[in-house]
Amino acid sequence: MIGDLLLRLNVLLSRHKPVFFFCLIGLIGVLSYGISKLRITESIFATLPKGETFEEFNKLVENKNIINQIVFSIDVDSGITSDDAEILAEKFADSLKLITKGYITNIQAIRPDIQQDVYEYTYSNFPGFIDSSYYSHILNKIQPDSIRVSVSSSYNQLLTPGGPFLKQYVVNDPLGISGEYFRELNAANNSGGMSVENGVMFSRNRKQIIVTAATSYNSGNSAMNIALFSKVENFKLRWDKQFPQNHFSYFGTFEIAARNAIQVKQDSNRTMIIALVAIILILVLYYRKVLIPVYIILPGLFGGVFALGIIGFIRPEVSGISLATGAVIFGILLDYSFHFFTHIRHTRSITLAIKEVSEPLLTGSLTTILAFSALHFANSVVLQDFGLFASLSLTGAAVFTLTVLPVILQAFSFDYNHIPGESKFFNFPSIPAKLRFATLLVVTSLTFVFLYYAQFTEFDSSFESLSMQSGDIKEREEKLTGINPDTDKRIYIFSTNKIKEKAEQTNYTVYQKLTRFKAEKKSKNSFRQEPF
Known part of the structure; x- marks a missing residue:
């Protein structure tokens, strides 16, 4: 059913190509305007959860010129x-x-x-x-x-x-x-x-x-x-x-x-370039033609433009870290057009390819989109931005593959009858019958070995690991502030209460505990306003 509807849409768009391309260019123009509204932040603080308590703390830190x-x-x-x-x-x-x-x-x-x-x-x-x-x-x-x-x-x-x-x-x-x-x-x-x-x-x-x-x-x-x-x-x-x-x-x-912002920007650009070059190289080697990879990349590019444009309208400020990690989505985006071209290679017909690939492609993309959309409920802005970018880009790429790409191929008279056959280099070697049981045994054994060692894996929860801080900066920080970032930690403690007197009493209790900690050498030093 879905395949028939998309096929009828393809016939309609193919009959009115000038209007179709005019609308496509207009859509890209609107999305480009949305992209121009984006404000990309490279701050590592964007990785922190943005709960109500943190927002109050951050506002206090900013207003009081603490950092x-x-x-x-x-x-x-x-x-x-x-x-x-x-x-x-x-x-x-x-x-x-x-x-x-x-x-x-x-x-x-x-x-x-x-x-x-x-x-x-x-x-x-x-x-x-x-x-x-x-x-x-x-x-x-x-x-x-x-x-x-x-x-x-x-x-x-x-x-x-x-x-x-x-x-x-x-x-x-x-x-x-x-x-x-x-x-x-x-x-x-x-x-x-x-x-x-x-x-x-x-x-x-x-x-x-x-x-x-x-x-x-x-x-x-x-x-x-x-x-x-x-x-x-x-x-x-x-x-x-x-x-x-x-x-x-x-x-x-x-x-x-x-320094972290510069590094994030460089890493983002480097990641995107490496991913794009590697994917294009693999596609050229697989299809042994330069033009086919160009067509395959179009849905991925449109998906990225679609996601950034929509985000520019609904959430103008986005984390650069989330966009950098979004490079991994590019490979998923290209899967849609890759599947489409694989069906064209076998069917030698765009019409049959649309009917065969539409339902499984939309079903698979829907489950992936919903999975990434779940990140919207995370408490980290970076994860929320990443989930939004991934779900929107996947949506744009899927729709482009099934509606826009066929019209473009027809408009440029793509010769799908002469797509090179599969290269033997990319064929996965078959396992001989006498070795299949041994292979299954090896895989099962390795699975249990990996499960055993998986228990020793620990997540690095240190925020400092996200920050790029050279030895020179650490040396100057210790020299000018007396704090060694490798061994010492600066902690800000705030006492809050709707009643001022209770907040002051809590603050004084904290002061007494800090004084005791210093006397017991549990803390190195403390600067506080309680004495004033």
Whole structure:
């Protein structure tokens, strides 16, 4: 029945070829417009599930500028004066701002009075920062003997050459009650041992000037990440050439995202090209004609255009990773036209080929389409995109094979009577009767062997395995942030509740546990806002 309907449709389209080709070109034009609306993202974060909790977390991360920080390190001589360091840092910041205008904001090369600001803010809010665990320290400090020692120490500090600079601190806290808190605060939030001189931040060994900045756009913007990466790399080449004694290095998540985006794009193009070339080569060898593989590839190409065009209208943003994995679908797409040409070879008739191949082809394609459509219920955007692309491309290829391809063959007077016969090279060798039982035994034995070893297969659940991070980036990350990506993991913890007080209480409970973890050496370090 289906074959008869498709045959009648083929006769109708063949009688009105000009109208048919006009409509086909119009359809391709509409699909091309849909493709132009596509925004392909190469971000590896697209592989993460996009549940409600993750969306809230991602929005919070983006809005609070948590992952858009950039750290620059300028090499200097350890004996450089503060004034010279300030001039060099300002020159670097001015050049960086000019080169990366519109991409980088909040460039901090000089931090005037930052220590004073932190001290004044902390001191003025000191009673609210401490908890009951600090009361025992205060109790010890207000004992008569302790008061005598503290006052004597403060008096001696005022008599030293640095006394005038310490006057405010001593007057505010002559007993040193807040001293322990400041020491704990510095140890917790300055594990890198940074120091500030005249507003210039130096590394622990005073051989690098530290400059910080932040990207001015959404961290998920792949195009902006790539553009900024290119600008910073070009600026680095010019700066290092102009200041050979003051080379700079940098680290920011934008660089990792940019490198991954470039790699995904290259892998996608490479995968598609290799798949296309290999398939064409096999088809040319099989049919021993160049024109037949061209006809066979047409449904696959239309299927890809059809899928991308429809996606451009219904879901403009699509993951580049899903499109790269979609290259495996191309082989399935070509199966339809391959089966069609195989029937033409045997029947020597397009009419008979349509009647014979239509029902099994549509049935097989329907089951495959439904299987890929099930990915729509997955929680990963990449899998959803892949399922949508696969199901639409398979639909387009199947319809094209049974309706459009026959008309094209007839329009170009395809000579199906002279299709070369099957090549012996592609024939699967028959198994002699006396070896069939032995072959079955070998296959059965291998099946049980493979089943045994299958239990040792483990899925790599590490997200880092999806990210391309070179040894140079890892080295710079450890140097500038103190985190070794191979052994250390940065974890963000958020406490949420509709009632603010409950969220604050949960947050403080987390703070206490983190403090205990650090004391028990279960965690390396933690930076938190609870003390503030």
